[in-house]
Amino acid sequence: MAKPGLDGHDRGAKVIARALRDGGHEVVYTGLRKTPEEIVRIVMDEDAAALGLSTLSGAHDVLLPAICEGLRREGLTEVVVFAGGIIPNGDHESLHEDGVRAIFGPGTRTTEILDFLEIARQRIEDGEPVGVGENSGWRWE
Amino acid sequence: MAMGVIPADLLGSALTGNRRDLARMLTVIENGGAFEIPEQSPWTLGVTGPPGVGKSTLIGRLISNWADRGERIAVLAVDPSSPRSGGALLADRMRMSTADSNDSVFVRSLATRNHPGGLASCLSPMIDALAACGWSRIVIETVGAGQAEIRVVAFADRILLVDGPDRGDIVQAEKAGIMELADIVAINKSDIPNSQQAADSVRSALEVGGDSSVTVHLVSAHDGSGIIELLDAIESCPASGVRDRLRVRERLLSVWDSRLLAHPRLNEVMDALETGSITLDEAVEIVGLSED
Numbered sequence: 001m002a003k004p005g006l007d008g009h010d011r012g013a014k015v016i017a018r019a020l021r022d023g024g025h026e027v028v029y030t031g032l033r034k035t036p037e038e039i040v041r042i043v044m045d046e047d048a049a050a051l052g053l054s055t056l057s058g059a060h061d062v063l064l065p066a067i068c069e070g071l072r073r074e075g076l077t078e079v080v081v082f083a084g085g086i087i088p089n090g091d092h093e094s095l096h097e098d099g100v101r102a103i104f105g106p107g108t109r110t111t112e113i114l115d116f117l118e119i120a121r122q123r124i125e126d127g128e129p130v131g132v133g134e135n136s137g138w139r140w141e
Numbered sequence: 142m143a144m145g146v147i148p149a150d151l152l153g154s155a156l157t158g159n160r161r162d163l164a165r166m167l168t169v170i171e172n173g174g175a176f177e178i179p180e181q182s183p184w185t186l187g188v189t190g191p192p193g194v195g196k197s198t199l200i201g202r203l204i205s206n207w208a209d210r211g212e213r214i215a216v217l218a219v220d221p222s223s224p225r226s227g228g229a230l231l232a233d234r235m236r237m238s239t240a241d242s243n244d245s246v247f248v249r250s251l252a253t254r255n256h257p258g259g260l261a262s263c264l265s266p267m268i269d270a271l272a273a274c275g276w277s278r279i280v281i282e283t284v285g286a287g288q289a290e291i292r293v294v295a296f297a298d299r300i301l302l303v304d305g306p307d308r309g310d311i312v313q314a315e316k317a318g319i320m321e322l323a324d325i326v327a328i329n330k331s332d333i334p335n336s337q338q339a340a341d342s343v344r345s346a347l348e349v350g351g352d353s354s355v356t357v358h359l360v361s362a363h364d365g366s367g368i369i370e371l372l373d374a375i376e377s378c379p380a381s382g383v384r385d386r387l388r389v390r391e392r393l394l395s396v397w398d399s400r401l402l403a404h405p406r407l408n409e410v411m412d413a414l415e416t417g418s419i420t421l422d423e424a425v426e427i428v429g430l431s432e433d
Contacts (some may be wrong), residue, residue, distance in 0.1 A: 017230055020398065022230035023229045027229065027231065030241070031232070037242065045164050045248055074161060
C-alpha cells in the first residue's frame, strides 16, 4: 500500500491497509510522499504480489502511469496494481490501459477490495493475465 | 508474495547482483523452499525494544552512516502476524528514511506468521542468502514485546536494545528477559527530557546485574546526536560473548516452537484440549519429543 506524490492524507490508505490485514493479507505500508522510483523499489525488495496506490492530489494521471511503467521496466510485470482515492471517472479508461486493474472511489466497501484481490489471485492460479505488464483488457468493474 | 513460476536459477541470478531475484529468493525461503547457498559468515545485528521507542528511525540513521562508509546493508524488519486473520501490517520501513532510494540498502518486511515452520526456520537461510549476495551488514528488527520476538532477534550475533526516556518501557524489556541478551543499550530520544535519567537507571540496573560488558548510549535518531558513537560501539562489539549461551538457548526454543507448530497431530491435540478430553501433560505426550 503506497502513497505516491505530495498529498499528505493517508487516512484512506491506512484504513485499506488495516482492512486487508484483517482479510488475512500481509500488508507493507510505505508511508507518505513516495516517488514512483521509490515505490517500484519497495515492490521489488518486498516481492509484493499486489500494489495499492492511494492518491487524492489530482496527480494520478502522471504518477500512476510512471509507476506502472517503472514496474514493467524492472521486470515486475506480474504485480497486480489497483488504485483508490479521488480519481475522476473520466480518467479511469486511460489508467486501466496503463495497467491499473481496479480503481476504487470513496464509499467503496473494504470487502469489495478483498473480493478483487481474491479474483486476481484466482486469475493468477488459472494462468490468466492480471499483472501490470501482462497484456490483458481485464479490469474490475 | 509473488505467485509466479520460480525461475530455474534464482540463486545464480541473485548472486550476480540481481536484486529482484534476491527478493524472490527470500519469498521462496519464507515459504519453506531451500537453496544450496555456499557457506557464509554473515555479520548480523539484532535490534529490539519496546514499541514506539524509535527502533526503525534509529536503524534508518545507522544504515545511512553505514552506507557512507561503503557498507551494503540489508534489514529484515519483523512485525507480528494477527493471530485472528493471519494477516499483518508491516510498516517499519516507512521510518527508515534512506530505505527506499539507496542502492546500498535493502529492506525486507517479514511477518512472524503463526503457521507451521514459521520465521525461526527460515531466518538463518535468509541471512545466509543476503550474505552470499554481498550484503555486509544484516540487521534484524523486532518489537521486543514478547518471547517470540526476542527469539527472532537471538538469531543475530550481537543485540542492540533500544529504549525511550520513559523508564516504564525498559521494565517491560527486563520482564521479557531481553536485558540479559543485549550487548549494547541505546536510549533514544535524547532530545527530549528524562532521557539522561533513563540512561542512568539502565546503567544502574546493569550494575546490579553485575554485567559491565554492556555499554549504554544516549542517542537521538531525530537530530542524529550520538549516532556515530553508537555505530562505533556496534562495530567494535565482538560477535561472540558471554551471552552466547543465552542466545543459543533462545534459538533452540525457537526451532522447538516451529517443530511443535508443524506437528501433524497439532490440530487434533488442540481439539482434544479444547473439549477437555485430554490434559496438557497428555497433549505433550502425544506430540512427543521425536519428530514424526
